[in-house]
Amino acid sequence: ALLQAIANQFDYDLLNGKRIVITAGPTREAIDPVRFISNHSSGKMGYALAEAAADAGAEVILISGPVNLHAPAHVKRIMVESAQDMLDAALHTADNCDVFIGAAAVADYRPEFVSTNKLKKGKEESMEIRLIKNADIIATIAALPNKPFTIGFAAETNDVLNYAREKRLRKQLDMIIANDVSIAGIGFNSDENQVTLITSTDEISLPQTSKRQLARQLIEHIAPHLPTTR
Amino acid sequence: ALLQAIANQFDYDLLNGKRIVITAGPTREAIDPVRFISNHSSGKMGYALAEAAADAGAEVILISGPVNLHAPAHVKRIMVESAQDMLDAALHTADNCDVFIGAAAVADYRPEFVSTNKLKKGKEESMEIRLIKNADIIATIAALPNKPFTIGFAAETNDVLNYAREKRLRKQLDMIIANDVSIAGIGFNSDENQVTLITSTDEISLPQTSKRQLARQLIEHIAPHLPTTR
Numbered sequence: 001a002l003l004q005a006i007a008n009q010f011d012y013d014l015l016n017g018k019r020i021v022i023t024a025g026p027t028r029e030a031i032d033p034v035r036f037i038s039n040h041s042s043g044k045m046g047y048a049l050a051e052a053a054a055d056a057g058a059e060v061i062l063i064s065g066p067v068n069l070h071a072p073a074h075v076k077r078i079m080v081e082s083a084q085d086m087l088d089a090a091l092h093t094a095d096n097c098d099v100f101i102g103a104a105a106v107a108d109y110r111p112e113f114v115s116t117n118k119l120k121k122g123k124e125e126s127m128e129i130r131l132i133k134n135a136d137i138i139a140t141i142a143a144l145p146n147k148p149f150t151i152g153f154a155a156e157t158n159d160v161l162n163y164a165r166e167k168r169l170r171k172q173l174d175m176i177i178a179n180d181v182s183i184a185g186i187g188f189n190s191d192e193n194q195v196t197l198i199t200s201t202d203e204i205s206l207p208q209t210s211k212r213q214l215a216r217q218l219i220e221h222i223a224p225h226l227p228t229t230r
Numbered sequence: 231a232l233l234q235a236i237a238n239q240f241d242y243d244l245l246n247g248k249r250i251v252i253t254a255g256p257t258r259e260a261i262d263p264v265r266f267i268s269n270h271s272s273g274k275m276g277y278a279l280a281e282a283a284a285d286a287g288a289e290v291i292l293i294s295g296p297v298n299l300h301a302p303a304h305v306k307r308i309m310v311e312s313a314q315d316m317l318d319a320a321l322h323t324a325d326n327c328d329v330f331i332g333a334a335a336v337a338d339y340r341p342e343f344v345s346t347n348k349l350k351k352g353k354e355e356s357m358e359i360r361l362i363k364n365a366d367i368i369a370t371i372a373a374l375p376n377k378p379f380t381i382g383f384a385a386e387t388n389d390v391l392n393y394a395r396e397k398r399l400r401k402q403l404d405m406i407i408a409n410d411v412s413i414a415g416i417g418f419n420s421d422e423n424q425v426t427l428i429t430s431t432d433e434i435s436l437p438q439t440s441k442r443q444l445a446r447q448l449i450e451h452i453a454p455h456l457p458t459t460r
Contacts, residue, residue, distance in 0.1 A: 031267070033387055033411070033412065034269045034270050034271075034335065034385070034387075034411060035267065035268070035269045035270075035337075036267070036268060036269065036270070037261070037265065037266070037267050038265070038266060038268055039264045039265045039266065040264050040265075040266070041264075068298045105264065107265075108351040109351075109356075109357060112356065117387045117388050118385075118386060118387045118388075118411070120393075121338035121339075121363070124363070125362060125363050126339075126342065126360060126361060126362045126363065127339060127360075127361050128358045128359065128360050128361065129358065129359045129361065130356060130357075130358050131356060131357050131358065131359065132355060132356045133351070133354070133355050133356065155264070155348075156348060157263055157264075157347050157348045158347050158348075163350075181263070181264060181348070182263065
């Protein structure tokens with residue numbers, strides 16, 4: 001009943017006229033035509049944010065890595081594979097937006113060389129894959145001259161809040177959403193999450209709830225930071 | 231109409247009393263709690279074979295890596311993540327079976343060290359992941375003293391038939407099913423496939439068709455190789 005009351009209180013005009021770009025899901029970094037490096041991100045949190053932002057009246061562009069989720073209603077979705085693809089799509093769309101939320105779990109590194117043929121198992125008992133750093137999408141967006149209100153995530157397994165504070169400052173983010181992915185039942189691939197929202201002035205801990213409900217709460221916390229006119 | 235006629239001719243008692251173990255899908259080899267190495271296998275071919283074998287009256291155990299497919303009716307499914315998990319499940323179930331079909335795309339290598347904490351992006355512009363060889367599941371099964379009729383796949387991007395012949399001999403397989411994954415529209419993640427079936431005496435090329443239809447044809451080609459009593 002309480003959740004229903006909160007849901008009913010949601011302001012469906014909160015982001016009217018705002019343009020939001022959200023990245024979601026994992027990226028895949030090719031090793032060869034069949035193998036890749038990826039991560040366990042389900043995309044659920046980013047998709048929930050896209051749905052909540054659209055419910056609040058925003059124009060939403062969702063840049064999504066490979067996930068098994070349907071695009072929410074009234075959301076323009078762009079599917080991508082690699083971190084480089086995601087960066088290209090982000091730069092293409094973020095230029096003219098009010099809010100950029102980087103909810104994707106972007107690969108930090110990619111294989112330096114991508115084999116055009118499938119690598120065959122050799123006799124070698126071991127091998128090495130040399131990885132090179134990917135561009136940092138959220139830091140790139142936060143450094144744009146016409147920077148949107150830029151929100152990142154810090155999904156960590158240890159020392160979560162300290163790392164999130166440091167990451168927010170280092171990447172010049174306006175807000176960072178910290179969550180502990182080592183706790184079963186929240187975070188990666190879960191339907192629930194529990195996060196702490198960190199800005200330059202506030203740290204707000206939001207209790208564990210469904211990603212859908214949490215997304216609406218996050219939108220409500222983001223909205224007051226936006227100028228009333230573009 | 232032709233396909234329907236073929237479907238109607240399918241012998242639903244063809245594998246009565248037979249026990250079949252089928253592996254399907256990719257494996258995931260952990261780098262740390264959130265990152266992994268995997269491949270583009272959708273599991274569709276292995277799942278189609280499991281369904282066709284069950285339709286033919288066999289008792290079917292499907293050992294599946296992470297895929298987004300429902301277990302076919304009347305199939306006992308065991309979900310696994312890593313190649314080591316899949317090997318354990320295979321050894322546990324293959325001992326007493328008539329046919330073993332390795333349709334999974336098993337990772338040849340896994341990271342030597344798995345970090346228990348999420349690896350943080352450092353300042354390094356590059357890094358190396360050291361990989362060690364996984365056990366060869368199908369060759370392990372084919373080397374069992376009480377060996378089932380053992381069938382492997384060769385999904386290759388170049389020189390497909392030569393590689394498949396060599397692989398069949400090297401791993402002591404009774405049959406290998408070769409397909410060219412470099413051709414768009416067949417193989418990995420497609421709904422159709424086109425394969426060549428290779429035994430010690432025959433090479434039979436099956437035309438492109440749905441994986442479901444192809445699976446039934448494969449079951450019909452496998453059945454004559456089995457002893458009529460166990």
